Amino acid sequence: MINNITAQEKELDRTKPPKAGPPKDVKFPEYFDTTLPNGINVLVIENNKIPAVSVRLVFKDAGSFNDGNKFGLASLTAELLTKGTKSMKATEIAEEIDFLGGSLNAGSDWDGSYISLSVLKKHLNKGIDILSDVVQNPVFENDELSRFKEQRLSAILQGKDDAGNLSDKRFNKIVFGDLPYGNPPEGTEESIKNITAADLQDFYRNYYTSSNLIIAFVGDITVDEALKFTEDKFSKLPEIGMNKTNSFKYSDPESYKNVYIVNKPGAVQSNLRIGHIGIARNNPDYIAVTIMNTILGGYFGSRINYILREKHGFTYGARSYFNPHLYSGDFSVDTDVRNEVTDTAISLILEELKKITAENVTDEELETVKNYMSGVFPLQLETANAVATRVINLKLYNLPKDYYNKYISSITSLTKDDILNSAKKYINPEKIYIVVSGDAGVISEKLKKIRGLADL
Template sequence: MIKMNKTLLNTVTFLLLMIFSACAGAEYGSKTADSSMPFDRTIQPTEGRLPNLALPAIQNFSLSNGLEVKLVEHHELPLVDIRLVIKSGSFVDPAGKAGTASFTADMLDEGTTTRDAFEIADAKDYVGARLGSGSGWDGSFVTLSTLKKHLNTSMEIFADISLNPTFPTKDMEKIRERRLTRILQRKDRPITLAALAFAELVYGDSHPYGTPINGTEESMKSITQSDLKNYYSTYYKSNNATLIVVGDVTESEMLPILEKHFGSWESGMIPETMNYDVPEISETAFYLVDKPDAAQSYLYFGHNSISRASEDYINSVVLNMILGGQFSARLNLNLREDKGYTYGARTSFSARKSGGSFSARASVKTDVTDSSIVEFLYELRRIRSEHVTLEELEHAKKSIVQRLPLTFETPSQIAGIIGSQLLNDLPDDYYSTYGEKIQAVTMQDVMATAQKLIDPEHMTLVISGDIAQVKEGIESLNEGSVNIVGGETMPE
């Protein structure tokens, strides 16, 4: 009876609150709404003023073993984010063992000299901490997010998986099966097939960028426990790493904690990173990846391009925003808004430490594959031959600058940006002048950069779709040779 009365009371209370809220809302609406001035949705809202971005100061210091630390005080919430950045990633995977770096990172929390995977999970869950690990092309990382009051306990777990992994065989096979499943799944996704084919065709199978960062089915099956241990012992060294700390702490608070857990981490000789040649594209050519009965074709066009530290990078950001970097960009307005060929068309410069790529992409209806290619090439050529309008230029620059503060909101975001700067050899104050540099880009800069970085006449054009329906139409365009590629990425 008591339980029923409590339930009835809660229900009545909830209903009364709903009624009160509705009445309050109606009263507020009656005071503020002006029915004589209807809102005109055909008029685009005016752009606001550019925000003033006050970037946090980065404090630099080192532990007794030389391990570098970058700290940012962020006292809004009692949280601390820590990121251990290893300055080696998938770019230095052993030959024939693509995926070694990411596999190594995946295994860090699967067992240490004092804990197994379940004990690690229980320990972090007990204090509500979040641990993560992974690897990109140019670096690997271990992350921790914790409440400040649990910092000491969380740091002990974080240091344990970072410094004492054992790569247990049983857990390794479990992770291997999971990774192989993901590799097999990508064969069913036209988007992924096109991206993989594009990478290998542009860079070649001997270049690290030409193979998937998570490896292939063949390489994943060949990686041994010794491979993981060798990668870890070679690259996870104090002189090849930096600790990034962002949160409700100061240098004086963190120094003894970091010294306790990382101060005795040994340094070592790090192998010199190899340089790789990128094959030249002699002429534009099409490469078709067959997905029978596909309702759409996925287009992935482009070529190799600049590194993140390139002097052309700032100009390329503005250029890309105008061409295909946002909904109102030229490519999307043409293919989606005007022609109705796609839900979205985009371009990007994927700038990494050792170079990158330019790409233009879209999923289009199968029966307009050839027509979509015509519009892609039209926009790529137009951006090189005609100056963008002043309106396009100013809108793009404002869009870039106005979005910038959103990337510095949380400790995790700040730590990630500092890590990216570190891996790309960018200075600590890089973003202090970023907005000014974006604002300084001119129409002439955009055209000159387009002419330098986008070349439709020497481009790799990958189409993943139903070859039987699209091949003839593509050939009739006479824009380049048409080739068939099969399997995961290999030409037939």
């Protein structure tokens, strides 16, 4: 009956939204995983709900970590893959992909180089033909290389006017020294000028091999189709290139005892980069570290942003980051503040680093960030290319097969003690490197109150 209202219903407060239940795990798609006799690792996720396919190739070791002393070599090699083959010019490749209504992108990061194709299922055969051509038959023409080198040199010169870019470069060099992570992946003026087409060809031969290749097919495609494409279209790749064993041996420098200033005369703001070595992507504490860092400085409602922006009005925004790579990574706090508050801002950041390593976070902080991170994760799986990237990352970083299926429950199960332990383990307020890009003539005396100054 209409008027039959229970006692429980009478107690409902309809002016407030119902309390949300605990976040539920996201079911990551099942995937086929095999390694062919030539070493290619093939991953397939079938989804015929949309008549489209994304194909992503990652060549392990073909990243900036293996640039040697030719900084920028990996990124230039990857970018020029789509700029000409033995049978097609760069314009022809672009026109063909555009005609298919697809996309073809290539690039690199520290851990490898990638090339991805997205195309409707009805155009997949033609799309794969183009993809296999650019992967197996690049020519690295001198004209295209010269054009890309000019663009890169222009970007490097522009970066010298960017305080944040200057801080990044100095910070990475101080933290990692002569290790690869201490070098700029985009290159330097000197290194880019000295890179030749022969260098690109050598890098390609050494690292673009079948034994280095992980290829993921996601979308309206069967396992049999994916395997046939791989066997028929990517058989020209050499199996083995350079016999290289990567190693990462880190020794903690003593440079945390000083403040490093990158002089930018006339600057009205100081860019701060404060941090130290971080973690590798496959670190078992990665999720706990991510939640801890989000509370500290990883989103707008974080502690560091509140202190510097909301409470003191020193900046428009302040963030902290853990940037994990295959072998290691870095942790840093990044912000821009007015010259006159540079020293105060640094002191406040150091206080927050000490606090996060000494005291438990609050229940409210932890629950807010758990809900935030649990809500963000499904949004990161909305496209086929995003799913392809994620499934490749499982293999590239040697993560458990059920990693994504357990991702949200791994977040929700974290306790305040877990967060405190991760902070104590991976943030050391006593060995923090401080880099400031700004007007040395204005800020030097203030910074001497914090630590000694390194030579400019």
